Structures are given as C-alpha cells and as structure tokens.
Amino acid sequence: MAMVLFSIVALGTSCNKKDSTPVYVSIATIEPGSAITGGFSVVFDTGDTAYVTNSVEVSNQVTIEPTFDNQLRAMIYYVMEEQEVPGYDAVITIQGLRGIFTDYVRYITDHDIGNIADYTASIGINDGAYANDWITLNFTFMYGGPSSKEHKVYLVYNTNPDHAGMFQSMYKDDGYLYLELYHDSDEDGTLYEYTDYGSWKLRSDLGIDVNQYKGIKILYHDMNSDAADTFVMDLSDNAKELKIE
Numbered sequence: 001m002a003m004v005l006f007s008i009v010a011l012g013t014s015c016n017k018k019d020s021t022p023v024y025v026s027i028a029t030i031e032p033g034s035a036i037t038g039g040f041s042v043v044f045d046t047g048d049t050a051y052v053t054n055s056v057e058v059s060n061q062v063t064i065e066p067t068f069d070n071q072l073r074a075m076i077y078y079v080m081e082e083q084e085v086p087g088y089d090a091v092i093t094i095q096g097l098r099g100i101f102t103d104y105v106r107y108i109t110d111h112d113i114g115n116i117a118d119y120t121a122s123i124g125i126n127d128g129a130y131a132n133d134w135i136t137l138n139f140t141f142m143y144g145g146p147s148s149k150e151h152k153v154y155l156v157y158n159t160n161p162d163h164a165g166m167f168q169s170m171y172k173d174d175g176y177l178y179l180e181l182y183h184d185s186d187e188d189g190t191l192y193e194y195t196d197y198g199s200w201k202l203r204s205d206l207g208i209d210v211n212q213y214k215g216i217k218i219l220y221h222d223m224n225s226d227a228a229d230t231f232v233m234d235l236s237d238n239a240k241e242l243k244i245e
Contacts, residue, residue, distance in 0.1 A: 045131035073199035101198035121185035122223035145189025167219040181220035
C-alpha cells in the first residue's frame with residue numbers, strides 16, 4: 001500500500017532493560033529536536049511532551065522528515081525512563097517506530113487530488129480521535145487484484161456552495177464540523193482486507209476553529225452497509241488517545 005511510509009523498525013538501543021520493563025505503544029507527533037539536542041522529540045495526543053533518549057540513534061537508522069508544519073505522525077513503541085529533562089513532561093527510549101499515513105485535510109477544490117467526485121470506493125472507519133489539530137482514524141478497505149494498485153484516502157473540507165457533492169443531503173445545522181472522507185481504490189480488486197491508521201492535519205489556512213464546534217462528523221461511503229454513513233467524534237476538554245489494537 002502506498003499509504004505506509006515505512007515499516008515497523010525494531011531499534012537496538014544502548015540501554016539494557018529488564019524483561020519486566022513495560023513497552024508502551026502510542027500514535028504521536030514527531031517534531032525536530034532543538035539545535036542543541038538534535039534528533040527529534042515526541043508530542044503525545046494528550047499534549048504531554050517527551051524527550052527521546054535515543055532520538056539521534058533512531059534518526060541515523062530511519063529517515064524521519066517532518067513535513068507537515070514541521071511535524072510527522074508515527075506509531076511508536078517505547079519505555080518510560082525515570083530521569084527528568086527540563087522542558088519535557090516525560091523521558092522515553094524508543095524501541096520501535098512505524099510511520100502512519102499523514103496528510104493535510106484538503107479543500108475539495110485542491111488541484112492535486114484530481115476529481116474528488118470519482119473517488120467513490122467504500123471504506124470503513126473503526127475508531128477516531130481529534131487532538132492538537134490532528135484527526136486520526138483507524139480505517140479499513142478492501143484490496144487485491146491481478147496487479148498492484150495504489151490506494152489514496154483524502155479527508156476533505158467541502159467549501160462548495162451548499163456543500164454540493166455526493167454527501168450534500170447529509171449536512172445539518174447541528175453545531176458539528178463536517179468533513180468528507182474519500183477513497184480512491186484505482187479500481188482495485190476486493191480480495192483482501194487492509195486495516196491501518198492515518199492522520200490528517202487541520203492546517204491553519206482552512207480557517208477552522210474546532211473549539212467553536214461540538215465535535216466533528218466525517219461523512220463517508222461505508223464498506224459494510226454499502227451506503228453513506230457518518231462517523232461522529234465528540235470533543236471534550238481532554239484529548240482522547242486512540243486505543244492501539
């Protein structure tokens with residue numbers, strides 16, 4: 001799948017951990033470290049920041065290029081350290097890392113995504129959360145045919161008059177921010193099921209203040225019901241972290 005930026009990378013570290021040391025897994029934001037520390041740091045969806053003891057070592061083994069407002073989303077496997085570093089809420093050592101699909105929330109008129117009305121392949125949304133301008137979804141779609149196909153998934157802000165498009169009739173004046181999820185399967189087959197995570201950033205030029213809404217509703221063509229459906233994310237004072245299966 002073109003959506004996978006890089007595979008899970010098991011990282012050798014210089015520290016010796018006891019077998020009983022718990023390893024945690026989270027989807028988090030990778031940001032460049034300071035000019036002094038180098039490497040990178042981590043921001044969890046709770047808002048907590050973490051100093052990474054082996055970030056330079058990890059950067060030497062894996063190409064990490066934060067490109068979305070100088071950020072990148074990844075699934076990280078890590079252990080908690082007892083030490084403290086000023087300016088950070090936690091100190092962690094990364095044991096493994098896997099990039100997840102990362103993109104901006106697009107305007108429906110973005111020139112580089114083609115004709116969005118053609119992207120009608122079904123998709124499933126299993127779970128989702130919003131935190132720190134990132135919308136993260138666990139999604140599923142079918143794939144597999146005679147030749148390899150490239151799938152694309154776009155999360156779109158519909159600025160057409162009266163939200164014209166395939167989901168127009170589903171819009172309501174109910175205090176929610178509405179976004180539309182499109183799946184371009186490139187006419188791939190449906191032999192196998194593919195499930196993964198993706199994160200889309202609400203870039204500033206969309207002019208959206210999520211705090212002015214009760215939550216986010218994502219409109220999509222559901223693969224299970226074969227009909228248009230709505231996935232609802234209610235916002236709260238505390239950020240929600242996705243449970244990683």
